[in-house]
Amino acid sequence: MARKTGSHSEITGPKIKQSALELFARYGFAAVTMRQIAARVGVQAGAIYNYTPDKQALLFDLLHGHMADLLARWAEEQVPSHPVAALDHFVAFHLDFHIQRPELVFISYMELRNLTEENFKAIEEKRSRYEKIVYDMILKGVLSGDFQVPDAKITSFALIAMLTGVVDWFREDGRLSSEELTRQYCALARQTLGVNALA
Amino acid sequence: MARKTGSHSEITGPKIKQSALELFARYGFAAVTMRQIAARVGVQAGAIYNYTPDKQALLFDLLHGHMADLLARWAEEQVPSHPVAALDHFVAFHLDFHIQRPELVFISYMELRNLTEENFKAIEEKRSRYEKIVYDMILKGVLSGDFQVPDAKITSFALIAMLTGVVDWFREDGRLSSEELTRQYCALARQTLGVNALA
Numbered sequence: 001m002a003r004k005t006g007s008h009s010e011i012t013g014p015k016i017k018q019s020a021l022e023l024f025a026r027y028g029f030a031a032v033t034m035r036q037i038a039a040r041v042g043v044q045a046g047a048i049y050n051y052t053p054d055k056q057a058l059l060f061d062l063l064h065g066h067m068a069d070l071l072a073r074w075a076e077e078q079v080p081s082h083p084v085a086a087l088d089h090f091v092a093f094h095l096d097f098h099i100q101r102p103e104l105v106f107i108s109y110m111e112l113r114n115l116t117e118e119n120f121k122a123i124e125e126k127r128s129r130y131e132k133i134v135y136d137m138i139l140k141g142v143l144s145g146d147f148q149v150p151d152a153k154i155t156s157f158a159l160i161a162m163l164t165g166v167v168d169w170f171r172e173d174g175r176l177s178s179e180e181l182t183r184q185y186c187a188l189a190r191q192t193l194g195v196n197a198l199a
Numbered sequence: 200m201a202r203k204t205g206s207h208s209e210i211t212g213p214k215i216k217q218s219a220l221e222l223f224a225r226y227g228f229a230a231v232t233m234r235q236i237a238a239r240v241g242v243q244a245g246a247i248y249n250y251t252p253d254k255q256a257l258l259f260d261l262l263h264g265h266m267a268d269l270l271a272r273w274a275e276e277q278v279p280s281h282p283v284a285a286l287d288h289f290v291a292f293h294l295d296f297h298i299q300r301p302e303l304v305f306i307s308y309m310e311l312r313n314l315t316e317e318n319f320k321a322i323e324e325k326r327s328r329y330e331k332i333v334y335d336m337i338l339k340g341v342l343s344g345d346f347q348v349p350d351a352k353i354t355s356f357a358l359i360a361m362l363t364g365v366v367d368w369f370r371e372d373g374r375l376s377s378e379e380l381t382r383q384y385c386a387l388a389r390q391t392l393g394v395n396a397l398a
Contacts, residue, residue, distance in 0.1 A: 026312065027227070027229045028226070028229050028230055028309075029227070030226045030227050030229075030230035031226075031227055031230040109367075110227075110309050113225065148390075149387070149390070150383045150386040154375075154380075154383050154384075154387070155387060157364065157365075157368060158361045158384070158387050159361075160364070161360050161363070161364025161365075162357045162358075162364070162391075164360070164364075165356065165357065165359070165360025165361070165363075165364070166356075166360075168308075168360075169356060176353075181353075183349075184349045184350050184353050185357070188348070188353070188354060188357050188391060191347075191348070191390055191391055191392070191393050192390050192391040193390070194390050
């Protein structure tokens with residue numbers, strides 16, 4: 001006799017995460033109750049605890065999963081070795097990843113304040129790893145003479161902020177296609193990093 | 200006989216705004232009650248309504264005041280006419296204004312979703328005015344040949360995002376002084392806008 005538990009878990013678990021994401025993004029973590037999340041999923045309030053110990057764990061799952069996903073996907077990328085080509089590749093990757101997840105980007109920024117200290121540290125560690133990838137990429141280009149920047153660390157922050165900011169205004173059905181967006185930001189990122197346009 | 204009402208209002212009004220700001224930034228607008236705001240100020244729950252009609256009005260006051268303040272201060276600036284000098288001036292102004300108000304920057308981004316439609320529109324109008332100032336500044340430099348950018352509109356968004364992102368990591372007591380921060384970002388902004396380093 002087939003057991004239903006497995007297939008139910010597989011559906012209900014992701015549904016809970018998705019509902020929590022939507023509610024946190026709409027009302028903020030502190031204003032949302034486990035009861036509201038359960039109601040949105042369509043399960044009894046108590047049943048939700050079969051899937052997650054508490055609201056903090058749900059928040060951590062979302063934020064940590066977001067960063068883990070970002071790092072895992074970047075690790076799978078075939079990044080060109082030339083610094084300028086690597087930059088173009090990074091810009092396309094970062095934009096594509098973030099414009100597909102506006103709610104996760106939003107709560108990842110907004111709800112850091114509501115993480116426990118331990119959970120915050122785990123996410124900060126992953127953020128730092130990603131920032132280091134960008135920093136190393138910039139430094140490599142500075143050392144090869146392809147990039148010219150005032151400070152590689154600050155430039156890495158500036159580049160990430162510039163790219164992630166797209167999430168605030170870009171709409172997939174807007175006047176600008178995602179291909180054109182990427183093209184524009186590749187050109188801007190090259191300028192920001194001091195790539196000689198004639199090189 | 201001196202009346203106390205005037206002086207009380209002058210102190211209590213700003214105190215309510217400041218307490219609302221702190222609580223909204225810490226817990227999110229939806230999770231904060233008027234009772235909590237009153238308690239933080241040290242007045243009776245009912246007394247707060249002598250100063251503000253409701254929580255929405257408090258949020259609007261904070262967000263609208265922030266944008267009105269930004270526009271008013273920029274209007275007072277003596278901006279140099281040369282595009283590159285104007286850019287440097289803008290970078291210094293934007294950084295200085297925003298790093299002094301991290302909580303207002305945070306809730307101005309985060310709590311747009313909790314504004315009524317009418318209030319949202321009023322703030323969007325002010326934001327658009329500020330974005331237009333940046334766009335016009337970039338366009339002027341493009342037309343004069345001092346800037347070279349793929350698209351002036353997108354570049355204005357990228358520049359604002361790059362600069363405002365500083366609020367997330369810059370600390371006045373950190374390793375970097377605000378003067379050095381400004382110097383670094385002026386150099387980066389010039390590169391982003393395609394200013395010839397040798398010009």
